[in-house]
Amino acid sequence: MLMKKRYILNYDDNQYGAVVAQDGAETMVQVDDGDMTPVNFRPVLNGKAISIRFGGRLHLIHLTNAGGNGSVQATIGGRPVSLTVMDELRAQALESLGDTVGSGTICADIPGLVVQIKVSKGQIVHKGEPVIVVEAMKMQNELLAAISGTVAEVPVSEGDSVNPGDPLVIIEPEPGV
Amino acid sequence: MATRKTGRKFDKVLVANRGEIAVRIIQGLREMGLGTVAVYSEVDRTALHVLMADEAVFIGPSPAAESYLVGDKILAAARETGAGAIHPGYGFLSENGPFSRQVEEAGLVFIGPTAESMEVMGDKLASRRKMRSSGVTVVPGTDEAVTDPEVAIGIAEGIGYPVLLKASAGGGGKGMRIVRKSGDMASALRQTMGEAGSAFGNDAIFVEKYIENPKHIEVQVLGDGQGNAIHLFERECSVQRRHQKVIEESPSPSLTPELREKICAAAVQTAAAIDYRGAGTVEFILAPNGEFYFLEMNTRLQVEHPVTEMVTGTDLVHAMVKIALGEGICYRQEDLRQQGWALEFRLYAEDPSRNFAPSIGRIESMTIPQGPGVRLDLGVYEGFDVPIHYDPMLAKLIVWGEDREQAIARSRRVLGEFTLHGPVHNLPFHQWALEQPAFIDGSYTTHFVEDEFDPADWLPELDAGQAEALVAATALFEALRRSGQATEEKNVDCAAGNWRRNALRSMTGNK
Numbered sequence: 001m002l003m004k005k006r007y008i009l010n011y012d013d014n015q016y017g018a019v020v021a022q023d024g025a026e027t028m029v030q031v032d033d034g035d036m037t038p039v040n041f042r043p044v045l046n047g048k049a050i051s052i053r054f055g056g057r058l059h060l061i062h063l064t065n066a067g068g069n070g071s072v073q074a075t076i077g078g079r080p081v082s083l084t085v086m087d088e089l090r091a092q093a094l095e096s097l098g099d100t101v102g103s104g105t106i107c108a109d110i111p112g113l114v115v116q117i118k119v120s121k122g123q124i125v126h127k128g129e130p131v132i133v134v135e136a137m138k139m140q141n142e143l144l145a146a147i148s149g150t151v152a153e154v155p156v157s158e159g160d161s162v163n164p165g166d167p168l169v170i171i172e173p174e175p176g177v
Numbered sequence: 178m179a180t181r182k183t184g185r186k187f188d189k190v191l192v193a194n195r196g197e198i199a200v201r202i203i204q205g206l207r208e209m210g211l212g213t214v215a216v217y218s219e220v221d222r223t224a225l226h227v228l229m230a231d232e233a234v235f236i237g238p239s240p241a242a243e244s245y246l247v248g249d250k251i252l253a254a255a256r257e258t259g260a261g262a263i264h265p266g267y268g269f270l271s272e273n274g275p276f277s278r279q280v281e282e283a284g285l286v287f288i289g290p291t292a293e294s295m296e297v298m299g300d301k302l303a304s305r306r307k308m309r310s311s312g313v314t315v316v317p318g319t320d321e322a323v324t325d326p327e328v329a330i331g332i333a334e335g336i337g338y339p340v341l342l343k344a345s346a347g348g349g350g351k352g353m354r355i356v357r358k359s360g361d362m363a364s365a366l367r368q369t370m371g372e373a374g375s376a377f378g379n380d381a382i383f384v385e386k387y388i389e390n391p392k393h394i395e396v397q398v399l400g401d402g403q404g405n406a407i408h409l410f411e412r413e414c415s416v417q418r419r420h421q422k423v424i425e426e427s428p429s430p431s432l433t434p435e436l437r438e439k440i441c442a443a444a445v446q447t448a449a450a451i452d453y454r455g456a457g458t459v460e461f462i463l464a465p466n467g468e469f470y471f472l473e474m475n476t477r478l479q480v481e482h483p484v485t486e487m488v489t490g491t492d493l494v495h496a497m498v499k500i501a502l503g504e505g506i507c508y509r510q511e512d513l514r515q516q517g518w519a520l521e522f523r524l525y526a527e528d529p530s531r532n533f534a535p536s537i538g539r540i541e542s543m544t545i546p547q548g549p550g551v552r553l554d555l556g557v558y559e560g561f562d563v564p565i566h567y568d569p570m571l572a573k574l575i576v577w578g579e580d581r582e583q584a585i586a587r588s589r590r591v592l593g594e595f596t597l598h599g600p601v602h603n604l605p606f607h608q609w610a611l612e613q614p615a616f617i618d619g620s621y622t623t624h625f626v627e628d629e630f631d632p633a634d635w636l637p638e639l640d641a642g643q644a645e646a647l648v649a650a651t652a653l654f655e656a657l658r659r660s661g662q663a664t665e666e667k668n669v670d671c672a673a674g675n676w677r678r679n680a681l682r683s684m685t686g687n688k
Contacts, residue, residue, distance in 0.1 A: 005659075014644070018652035029649045041653060045542050048598070050654055054646035061650040062598035064541050065658070072654065075598040076647050079605055079637065082457045083647075085655045111565055136223055136565055141534055 006089040011083040104147050104171035108162040112136030117158055119169065123151045131169045134162065147172040186502050187213055187261025191234075191252045192226070194266030197556030197572055198480070199226035202264050205494030214258045216251060218244035220564040221596055225556055232258050233325040237568045245269045248276040252283055262286035262501060264494075268568065271477040288501040290454045290476045291402070297451055298474040302345040302383055308471045311450035313443050316462065316470040318385025324370070326363040329384050331360065336386045342366060344373030345381040352376055355387050388470070390622045391429050392463040393417070395475075397443035397485045399496055399506050402454030406578040407510045408441040409485050409493075416610060418533050418626045423603070424610060425481035425521045427488050430581060430619025431463060440469055447474060456482070456497045480523065483554060483575045487519035518584040519577045522592070523609040527602040529609075530632045538562070538600040546594035550577040550587050563600050571602065572600060581619070585611060609635050 008015065020032040024168040030036040041052040049062045062075040070086040116133040119125055130142040131151075152172040156162060182188055189212030190489040192199045203226060205214045215230030220239040232303045234254035237244040244250065246269055255263060263280050265271035265288070274292035281287055298304050306320045317336045322345060323329045333340045335354065342365055344352030354372040356365045366382065374380035383599045397409040413429035414422040432440065444459035446552045458479045462474040481492045491508060499507045545553060557563065563571065576591050578584030592608050613629055615621040639647065 005652075005656050007655060009648050009651055011647075016644075016648045018648050020652050020656040022656075027653070029652065031645050031648050032643075039649060039653070042359070043657060047657070048541050050650040052646050052650045052653070054649065055642040057642060057646070059643065059646045061598075061647060062542050062596065063651060063654045064598070070655070071596070072651055074647060075596055076639065076643055078593060078596050079639065080598075080601055080646065081639070083651055085651050087655075110535070136535060136537070142545060150404070160627065 006088040007085050008084045008088060009083055011081050045103075104149055104152075104173055105167050106131060106143050106146065106169045106171070107164075108134060108166045108168055109164055110136050110162070111163050112141070112157055114156050114160045114162060114168070115140060117154055117156070117169075118173065119151045119154065121151050121154060123149060124151065124174070125171060131171075134168070145169075145171055147171055147173050179454050182429035183210065186226060189214060189231075189258065189260045190262045190264055190288070190498070191216065191251065191255045191258065191260035192230070192264050192266065193244060193245070193270055194264075194268070195221055195224060195556075195567065196570065197554045198266040198478070200229055200556055201554050202266060202478075202494055203229050205492060206264075206498065208492075209495060209498060211498070212260070214254065214260045216245070216254050216568070220562075220566060223561070225558055225561070226418050234258060239564065239567060241269065244306055244615065248273070248279050252279065252285075255283075255285055260285070261506075262288055262498075263499075264288040265477065267477050267480055272475070274299065285639045286501050287506055288455065290400075291452075294453055294457075295476045298476050300345060301347065301473065302381065304473060305383070305448065305471075308447060311446060313447050313450070313471045314469070316385040316388065316472070319439060321383070323366070323384055324380075324382070326366050329366055330359045330362050332384045333359070334383075339387040339389070340384050341387040342369040342382050344369065344377055344379070345383055346377035346379040365381075365575060381494070386646075388462050388464045389618060390465050390624065391415075391625055392429070393422075393460065393472075394429050394431065394440060394463045394469065395458050395460040396441050396477075397479075397482065397493070398444050398448040398453065398457050398459060399493075399500065399508070400448045400453030400455065400457065401500060401505050402452055404449055404452050405506065406445050406448035406453060407506055407508060407513070408445050409489050409491060409513060410439060410441060410515050412481055412484055414481060415621055416616070416625055417623055418630075422481065423523050423525070423626075424607065424616075425484055426581075426584075427484040427519050428515050429627065431432045436467060436469075443469070443471070447471065455495050455500050480570075480573070483552060483573060484519040484521045487552065487575055487577045488515045488517055489513055490516065517577055517579050518581045520584050520588050522574045522576075522588070523570055524572040524597070525603050526563050526571055527603055529606040529630070529635070530600040531604050532632065533603070536563075536601040537565050537569070540571075540597065541599040542596070543598070544596040546574070546591045546592065548594075550584075551575075551591055552577070569600075571597070574607075585617065605636055606630075608637070 005020050007018045017032055019032050021028045026038055028036050029039045041050055044051050051060050064073050070084050072083045072085055074081045112134040115135045119131045125145045127145055127148045129145045131145050132143050134141050149171040153170040190206050191214040192202050206213050210371035213230045215227045215233040216236045217227045218239045236250040270276040272295050274295040277287045278292040297307050305315050308315050319332055339355055339357045342354045354365045354369045356362055359451045370380040370382050393414045394411050396411050398406050400406040411429050412425050412427040414425045447459045456478050458475040461469045462472050496507050527533045528536050540557050540559055543559050554573040557571050576588045578587045589611050609618050
């Protein structure tokens with residue numbers, strides 16, 4: 001039985017396409033425009049790493065899911081890499097929404113405590129302006145507006161505990177701001 | 178392990194700390210045949226130091242202010258377990274005079290200096306006055322608090338700009354401001370006093386000369402509390418981010434033998450002047466012209482003590498405990514030598530690309546480097562969740578070589594073998610630092626990270642082979658996850674079962 005899945009991967013500023021195909025016991029992978037080739041790999045460390053032979057080298061790549069949205073943390077050769085991986089359908093759906101959607105939403109990236117909210121609903125903010133302060137591990141981290149626009153919603157209050165992925169401030173892009 | 182009665186002043190020690198330093202102290206105590214008691218907060222129930230100790234006592238909720246910083250709870254834990262002494266480690270209660278006094282008043286031994294030593298050295302103005310009167314050179318400036326901009330301008334003109342405004346009660350880089358001309362003085366003074374008042378509850382400010390391009394040199398000392406002190410040479414700690422050290426080394430590449438002798442003598446003089454008891458560190462600023470100035474004394478065991486242990490072949494935890502037992506200083510100055518070179522890399526759960534912001538999460542997997550010249554002081558293990566409540570230091574990697582060149586080459590090898598997967602961490606930062614010309618030739622100053630480090634462009638690029646392998650592996654990982662194969666593996670909770678399954682798979686050649 002032939003199973004074929006196509007994925008879009010992003011890390012740093014690079015985007016790759018990859019196809020994974022399974023034909024009986026054999027697994028094949030195609031990266032970008034390369035050839036579809038049988039791949040020699042094995043899941044190890046209770047499924048938290050993949051040992052893969054590529055270009056004559058044997059790599060041990062540690063992998064974990066970091067929350068939803070297809071974000072994956074990997075470590076290769078001691079270097080940590082954050083990736084997103086999504087199947088082709090999801091990639092196309094996101095693309096059709098346009099790339100400004102979502103970027104106005106400032107989310108917590110580590111668990112912490114909201115110590116100060118610097119903006120309120122309806123306020124106009126500019127890209128780079130500090131909007132909220134979250135304390136984690138004895139450090140106060142100022143989060144900045146990623147885009148200019150109007151504050152549409154602040155779904156948290158000062159004193160709230162937040163978890164990674166929780167939206168903190170939602171900014172609606174506004175032409176001309 | 179039952180504590181043996183040995184007729185010593187104490188047979189069991191409570192370690193009032195957590196993480197790698199609690200582990201390191203427990204190791205030292207066990208080697209000396211002493212019983213060990215750990216304390217732990219809610220979130221630290223399964224922490225490494227707790228698992229290692231003979232006994233462990235729960236001391237409250239996760240925030241340090243409700244557990245590790247509560248002296249009464251620590252004392253109650255000591256009473257409950259019959260510990261005769263308390264080792265505070267670093268941070269938390271280690272430099273808290275009232276706590277040290279409370280311990281001694283309870284009839285227990287505090288493994289560290291007296292409250293008086295801590296109080297003199299904890300107040301920057303008091304320590305400046307004390308050192309000046311003992312003949313140790315301090316940075317030119319005032320010994321009295323300043324509140325009037327006109328007075329501050331007068332002082333600054335006397336010693337020459339630039340000057341540094343500093344909170345007397347400050348520390349950790351907070352409450353400091355550089356002033357380069359008279360016009361900036363009034364607003365800078367007002368801001369620094371405001372900061373100091375809110376951060377330390379004390380708005381006393383003093384003015385001192387700002388030394389451009391300084392190096393941070395410190396000297397390890399041991400005192401017997403009777404006015405006798407020795408030194409164990411210097412450490413250089415100029416690689417700092419956010420005014421916190423990340424790489425330390427001993428010896429310092431910046432000292433000539435003459436300068437080393439002078440600076441070490443000044444440190445011994447400092448310790449002797451306050452009848453210092455136990456292990457301490459005297460910190461100096463070294464100016465580019467070779468002048469050095471007393472900065473402060475840290476009245477505790479330092480994070481970076483292992484580099485000293487590696488080059489002098491000593492054990493500072495043993496030495497501290499022997500002093501506390503009343504056996505005096507266990508080394509003679511004339512027997513101490515610096516042999517070879519040691520570098521220490523602090524492993525933090527933090528993201529160098531995002532201004533070194535702390536990170537947390539589970540240590541998913543870890544490959545520990547070994548081989549010649551390697552020491553790892555570790556506070557975590559695979560599967561441990563790095564908590565949000567404390568300092569994000571996970572471990573210290575210490576590498577020894579016959580000389581600096583070999584120590585650097587070996588460090589590159591060792592860092593390349595260290596894989597830690599889970600929270601974002603700074604191992605790649607250390608690899609970056611080891612390739613910088615200013616680090617390699619030893620000319621780096623405390624501005625090294627600020628000047629050389631570009632958060633947007635420092636991570637080594639993956640080579641083409643690695644990038645392809647990464648993409649292929651991630652796609653496979655996702656495909657496996659979606660088909661439920663990886664999940665199936667996770668359901669097997671017996672490690673031996675997995676090992677057998679993996680072994681069988683490799684024997685049958687099953688991919």
